Amino acid sequence: MDFNDGIEARHSVRSYTAVPLSEEERAALSQEIARSNEAGNLHMRLVVDEPEAFSSLLAHYGKFRNVSNYLVLAGTPAPSLEQRCGYFGERIVLAAQELGLSSCWVGGTFKRRLVKRMASADDRLVLVVALGHGEGKGHAHRSKSADAVTSIPEGTEVPAWFGAGVDAALKAPTAMNQQSFEIGWAGRTTQDGTPFASIRSKGGPFSAVDLGIVRLHFEIGARAAGGSFRWEDSWKSFLPEYGL
Known part of the structure; x- marks a missing residue:
């Protein structure tokens, strides 16, 4: 699968299995994150085996289930920070798709104070991406012309x-x-x-x-x-x- 195929195959998934990320999957994601951090001047970080961030009632209301791995998107405050987080964060999402992993961009249904501690005190936390072995593949949404x-x-x-x-x-x-x-x-x-x-x-x-x-x-x-x-x-x- 190349990135064009990943675009076709990838859909948002909110429910995950209890299967942890393998060492190979962690290593591959970490490598891509390091490359993107350098190119985008970002401080993204992969957090694994940490279920607390998505254990709130708000996350339950958002239909998130068994999320214990996520990508923290953060960096030095700047006018272009959010756009760079989108560009390079999606680069990691498509890399995860290549590995057979599912994902979901998350703007607010997580414990923000807890996740903020995963980033540098000088960084701005933008959002997170849930990652893992999905219970399903998700489905396409309606699109504009x-x-x-x-x-x-x-x-x-x-x-x-x-x-x-x-x-x-x-x-x-x-x-x-x-x-x-x-x-x-x-x-x-x-x-x-x-x-x-x-x-x-x-x-x-x-x-x-x-x-x-x-x-x-x-x-x-x-x-x-x-x-x-x-x-x-x-x-x-x-x-x-x-x-x-």
């Missing part, structure tokens, strides 16, 4: 890879399935002829985190279809560093 999340001038012909990127972006997990983003294409290029794509958030809960996740999905989908592009804003694609 490509037209609803793109901005393309009338009569403009877009390349096939742009459509593939948008399709992958529509499969990105977003808070409350809000899909509050817009990806743009205007045909502009850099001086060397590399086309630009744009992306913006339309707001909503955890919208900056969502934007990072959507960026990664678009990049993976577009590049799998042979696309080469640059973002119009200052965001750098980190896919080449990962060999994708």
Whole structure:
């Protein structure tokens, strides 16, 4: 399975078995976390065999069951922190999918004070991702159409890879399935002829985190279809560093 396949296969899972992560799974996740922390200037951390964070009534109300492993997403406070947590956190989520693990992004239904102690005192805790051996594979949610999340001038012909990127972006997990983003294409290029794509958030809960996740999905989908592009804003694609 590659990351494009992972996008197709991965769905949110809230119920897990009691099977612990193997040493091999822990090692593989830790390696990916270390790489992403370095590339994204983050302080993400894998916590294993710790069931207290999801033992509250709020977690029970959120239908979380047997969560004892989770990824803590945190870093030095900065305007781009949430978006970087989304981008690189989803990179870990897709790596977990490759290992046959399930996952779920979690914004609030965990004991925040307890999890905050897992991070440095100077860091800001953004959210967590539940990880483990899922009781099921989850299921797909309803999605908006490509037209609803793109901005393309009338009569403009877009390349096939742009459509593939948008399709992958529509499969990105977003808070409350809000899909509050817009990806743009205007045909502009850099001086060397590399086309630009744009992306913006339309707001909503955890919208900056969502934007990072959507960026990664678009990049993976577009590049799998042979696309080469640059973002119009200052965001750098980190896919080449990962060999994708």
